[in-house]
Amino acid sequence: xxxxxxxxxxxxxxxxxxxxxxxxxxxxxxxxxxxxxxxxxxxxxxxxxxxxxxxxxxxxxxxxxxxxxxxxxxxxxxxxxxxxxxxxxxxxxxxx
Numbered sequence: 001x002x003x004x005x006x007x008x009x010x011x012x013x014x015x016x017x018x019x020x021x022x023x024x025x026x027x028x029x030x031x032x033x034x035x036x037x038x039x040x041x042x043x044x045x046x047x048x049x050x051x052x053x054x055x056x057x058x059x060x061x062x063x064x065x066x067x068x069x070x071x072x073x074x075x076x077x078x079x080x081x082x083x084x085x086x087x088x089x090x091x092x093x094x095x096x
Contacts, residue, residue: 003044007037049081
């Protein structure tokens with residue numbers, strides 16, 4: 001699925017929630033997601049963050065499992081948000 005297709009589906013969900021009279025914060029979340037996806041310069045599928053879900057310092061060593069999976073999926077460092085330089089990450093955040 002391409003970014004525009006994903007954004008279109010999310011837009012429809014937001015519209016349906018609005019028609020249904022759902023929580024405005026939930027509707028806004030869908031609309032914010034559409035805006036974010038529309039602003040991306042890379043395919044959404046390529047944007048990944050590797051996490052350990054660490055609950056203690058010793059769990060940080062579990063990061064290697066996430067890195068292994070990213071390598072198996074042929075991801076490049078440019079595809080992994082937390083592998084970007086601080087400057088590149090800040091630029092990515094500004095585009096959001």
